[in-house]
Each structure stands twice: as structure tokens, then as C-alpha cells.
Amino acid sequence: xxxxxxxxxxxxxxxxxxxxxxxxxxxxxxxxxxxxxxxxxxxxxxxxxxxxxxxxxxxxxxxxxxxxxxxxxxxxxxxxxxxxxxxxxxxxxxxxxxxxxxxxxxxxxxxxxxxxxxxxxxxxxxxxxxxxxxxxxxxxxxxxxxxxxxxxxxxxxxxxxxxxxxxxxxxxxxxxxxxxxxxxxxxxxxxxxxxxxxxxxxxxxxxxxxxxxxxxxxxxxxxxxxxxxxxxxxxxxxxxxxxxxxxxxxxxxxxxxxxxxx
Amino acid sequence: xxxxxxxxxxxxxxxxxxxxxxxxxxxxxxxxxxxxxxxxxxxxxxxxxxxxxxxxxxxxxxxxxxxxxxxxxxxxxxxxxxxxxxxxxxxxxxxxxxxxxxxxxxxxxxxxxxxxxxxxxxxxxxxxxxxxxxxxxxxxxxxxxxxxxxxxxxxxxxxxxxxxxxxxxxxxxxxxxxxxxxxxxxxxxxxxxxxxxxxxxxxxxxxxxxxxxxxxxxxxxxxxxxxxxxxxxxxxxx
Numbered sequence: 233x234x235x236x237x238x239x240x241x242x243x244x245x246x247x248x249x250x251x252x253x254x255x256x257x258x259x260x261x262x263x264x265x266x267x268x269x270x271x272x273x274x275x276x277x278x279x280x281x282x283x284x285x286x287x288x289x290x291x292x293x294x295x296x297x298x299x300x301x302x303x304x305x306x307x308x309x310x311x312x313x314x315x316x317x318x319x320x321x322x323x324x325x326x327x328x329x330x331x332x333x334x335x336x337x338x339x340x341x342x343x344x345x346x347x348x349x350x351x352x353x354x355x356x357x358x359x360x361x362x363x364x365x366x367x368x369x370x371x372x373x374x375x376x377x378x379x380x381x382x383x384x385x386x387x388x389x390x391x392x393x394x395x396x397x398x399x400x401x402x403x404x405x406x407x408x409x410x411x412x413x414x415x416x417x418x419x420x421x422x423x424x425x426x427x428x429x430x431x432x433x434x435x436x437x438x439x440x441x442x443x444x445x446x447x448x449x450x451x452x453x454x455x456x457x458x459x460x461x462x463x464x465x466x467x468x469x470x471x472x473x474x475x476x477x478x479x480x481x482x483x484x485x486x487x488x489x490x491x492x493x494x
Numbered sequence: 495x496x497x498x499x500x501x502x503x504x505x506x507x508x509x510x511x512x513x514x515x516x517x518x519x520x521x522x523x524x525x526x527x528x529x530x531x532x533x534x535x536x537x538x539x540x541x542x543x544x545x546x547x548x549x550x551x552x553x554x555x556x557x558x559x560x561x562x563x564x565x566x567x568x569x570x571x572x573x574x575x576x577x578x579x580x581x582x583x584x585x586x587x588x589x590x591x592x593x594x595x596x597x598x599x600x601x602x603x604x605x606x607x608x609x610x611x612x613x614x615x616x617x618x619x620x621x622x623x624x625x626x627x628x629x630x631x632x633x634x635x636x637x638x639x640x641x642x643x644x645x646x647x648x649x650x651x652x653x654x655x656x657x658x659x660x661x662x663x664x665x666x667x668x669x670x671x672x673x674x675x676x677x678x679x680x681x682x683x684x685x686x687x688x689x690x691x692x693x694x695x696x697x698x699x700x701x702x703x704x705x706x707x708x709x710x711x712x713x714x715x716x717x718x719x720x721x722x723x724x725x726x727x728x729x730x731x732x
Contacts, residue, residue: 233510235517242521249524269570271599271611272525274518276663283658295657297558299511300518303525306664307611309601313571331628408628411602413574430604441628441641470523473695477517480702484513487706487713488506491720 234299235481241302242474245272248305249467256455264315264348264421265453267460268308275301312412315347315454317446323380324351324359327451330443332406335368335434336361336422343368344422345407345415345432350450363420371402384444386437406442407432499719501551506712508535508553509705515558516701519693527597527665528691530561560667562656565596565692567684573630574600574608577687582650582677585617586610586666592617593666594651594659594674599688608648612664618646634682650677 249270259265283296317327326349328334333345344365351359351367357375359367373380377390386404391397409415414428425432438444515531522528536556567577576598578584583594593614600608600616608616608623615622618638627642636648651674653659659669 233513235510235513238514238517238521242517242523245521246524272522272528273597273612273664274522274525274528274661277661279660283660295557295559296660297555298531298661299514300522300661300663302518302521303528307601309572309599309611311570311572410604410606410625413572413601414604427604428601430602430606466524469695470520473520473523473698474517476699476702477513477520480706481513481517483706484510484709487710491713491716 233481233485234301236478238300238302239474239477239481241275241304242477243471245270245303245305246467246471246474249463250471252308253460253463253467257457257460260453260455260457260460262348262421262453263318263350263450264346265455266310266312266315266347267453267455268310269463270305271307271309272303273306274303277301309413310415310417311454313454315452317449318452319449320350321448322350323382323447324353325349325448325450326351326382326404327446327449328406328437328443329446330441332408332435332437332442333412333423333432335405335407335432337366337368337370338422339365342424343407343432344418344424345409346421346423347451348421361420365420365422367404369402369405371404373401382445382447384438384446386445404437404445405434406437407434408442409433499716501553502712502715502719504538505553506709506716508555509709509712511555512701513705516698516705520695520698523691523693523695523698525597525665525691526599526688527565527595528693529563529565529596529661530691530693530697532559532561533557534559559657560659560661561692563692565689567687567689569687571686572599573632573686574602575686575688576600576632576648577684577689578650578681579684580677580681581652582681583652583667585649585651587615587617587622588666591668592671592674593662593668594653595665595667596689597665598683610664617649619649620646623648632683632685634684636683648683650681650683651675652677652681 252268252270256267277298277300279298281297285293336344338344354360357373359371371388376393379391381389388402389398389400410430414426415423416426418424435442519530534557535553537550538552538554586593586595603609606625627640629641632638638645654673658673659667662668
């Protein structure tokens, strides 16, 4: 019975959806998190009778008969829809309003990209992520800085003790990709470029298509609990109905077995 | 007697086929752009016998149709998710030739070509659609623009005879080129949305129950005929 295996592929596909939904829900409070979804496709078909084949001299069968083999998950796609902005009042919390990513230097020297802009200072006053990875270009905040201002265009300036004029200490840059959905998630809110995402183009916040910076805000997760719940319900029901198809196939085989009386 | 037994058997076999098709629909209840299939059964006559003495009653699959009716359009917010409202299909370039799909969950290649998740290019009016720049917008007539200006128009086609269309898997349909023409003006593209599968779990549930019960009836019929024969043999031997 092909139906057994067909329904089993449907159940596997729904299990995978559940895994992805669970990960989305686990990150409902993760700053800068972007939700994923699973894309499905139907599997190959066996054509038992091709449409247009001749049924008799001069007669064509108007439609054929095809039996499919189920469905499969073909990709998990990350959706770069904006998350809600949350006000924190913290001078080193930065949110990007619009397109773009912060550039982060990983310990191995490679660049990674993030939308999570909750930065901290390390022992030398450099701006780092919560994991201690450096922001690129490096911004060092002097020890005697009284307050830090980050402009919408990424210019970082500080006022130091004993001076009234703010002094400029650096400019933040943003990176963007032609296809952000092709980025590879690395955990720790970081993404790395792939063949599919293309190479990063960098630029000044607010120029071209780059977003502007907003100080004292962080971008929240773009996971919408209601949406995920609906995803959870539909995939659970789809799982259930596929298991019913398996049970029907099983019942039918039992019925067939009952044909022979012993 | 034999004929009756085989008639019941042909009915049982048809129901097994019906289950295979239904379980395929159910496995794809969450596949974007999936179109369900419908079977029609037909009676087969023993045509070799004289015209006034043809016992009917054999069952065969008469017709299988892909139900092209619209699936629900659900918002995703992703700019490269496109749904079609109305009678139209996206044209996909594969190395086997042109294919057609209703699944508009597209993505980009590194060079900006619009592709399906399996990497085949989506065709526009003049070849593959290339996307450059930011803020991609797709209008309801399929024209694509970004902050760098117009980028072309996505090609939407319809089938002249929808029954001459075969499913290929990977959400793709295949047909012969003369069966394809440009879609009408009433077809709209909705950006940031995907068309869901048009298979409804409730219909599937009902199908599963009827298939199961009908299969059981055929089995009953076969068992009854078998016991009748048994009794006949026993009576004759007495």
C-alpha cells in the first residue's frame, strides 16, 4: 500500500514544522531574532496513465492518472520582517530602523552580522556584543566619557569630563545583502553570508537603502505568538489527519485479510 | 458467479487507488500552492460480448483531475512571497524545459536572480527576473521595481485545456507548449502572501471514511458470494 508511505512523509513534514515553530517560540524574547518557516513541495508522481494517450483509434484519453508519493520539506526560510522596537534608555542599545545589519568581528577574525544591537563595553571600553565579540568598525569609548550619543547616521560622540563640546569618536557602519533570507544562522543572534545571500555591501546609516540608527532602543524578536500558535494548531491537525490516512490503509488491509476465513 | 466476484474486486481495487490519491492530498495539506486531485470512477462494460448481452458493473478509474480552484491566500510579510489570485501560473525555467507553479515562495540567488527554493529561475516577460537594489515591490500586474527603478515583469500564463496538465512534483506542473497562453487581466499578484494548499482536512476525513466503508462493503460482498458458493457445493453433494 503506497498510501502508508505517502501519509508517513506527510507526518515527517509536520514534525519538522513543529521543530521550527518550537524554535521560533523559544526565541519570542530574543532581541533581533528572525523567525523561520518551512517550505514544502510535493514529491515526484508516478504517471500510471498519461493524458492524451490513445484509448482507441483516434480517441484520446482527456486526462491521465497520477499517484504522488507525499510531501517533503525543501527549505527553512528566515523571514527578515522587522521586530518591534523596545525602548530601554540604555545609551549602548541600538536599533536599526530599516534595512541593514551590524557587523560583528568573530574571535576567528571573520565578520558576522546581527540585528541585535544590545551592545556593552569591554574592559578596554570597546563596544562588544553580549558574547564579547567586537563591533566592526571598532568603537572605543574613553574612560572619562560622561555620556554617549549615537546619531541616526551612526556618528558616535561623547562628552568627556571637564569639556563642554562633545567629541566625535567614530562612525558605525551597516551592512546589507541582496538576499538576507539566504544568510546562515550561527546562533548567538549572528548570521554569516553564503552563496545565496551574496556578499555584504557596507554603507553609512541613513544613506542609500540603509536604515537609520535609534539609540536607547533594541529590536525585539519578530516572532508573533498568535501566528506561531496557528502554525502549531494547523501542523498538529495535519499530523493527525495523516495518521488517520495510515489507519485507514491499515483497516483496509485488515479487511482484505478477513476475506480468507480460516 | 465469477463475474460478480471480480466486479466486487474491481471496486475494491478502485478504492485502494482512491486512498493513494487522498493520502497524497493529505500529505500536502500544508504545501503552498498545492492543488488537490479528484477521481471519477466509471463503469466498464465487457465490450467484446454481443451488444444486448453485456454485463456491466466493473469499476475503473475513469478520470483524474487536478482541482485548480483557488487556495486561501495568507499573508507572510516576506517581500519575495507572491500569491496569484485567479487563473494563472508562474513560469519556471528548469533544465528540462518550462514548468509552471502556483507556489510563489521565491528566494534570490547571489547574482539577484529570482529562483524557487530548488534553485530554478522564475521567468519574466524577457527571461529570468533579475532583482537589484533594495525595497523590492511587485505590483498586482506582476511588474517588479526596486529603489533602482523598473526591473521587468513576471510572466503569468494560463492553460487552455487544464486537463492536459501533469504534475511533476516539487510543486511544478508540466504541459505541452501549445496549451499555454498569457493569463487574462483579471489575474492579480499579491506580494507578501502565499497561496495555501487547496486541500481541506475535513474533505480528506470524509474521503477516508467513505473509502474505508466502501472497501469493507466490497469485502462483504465477496465473502457473501463465497459462502453462497460454499453452500451450493455442499447442497449439490448431499
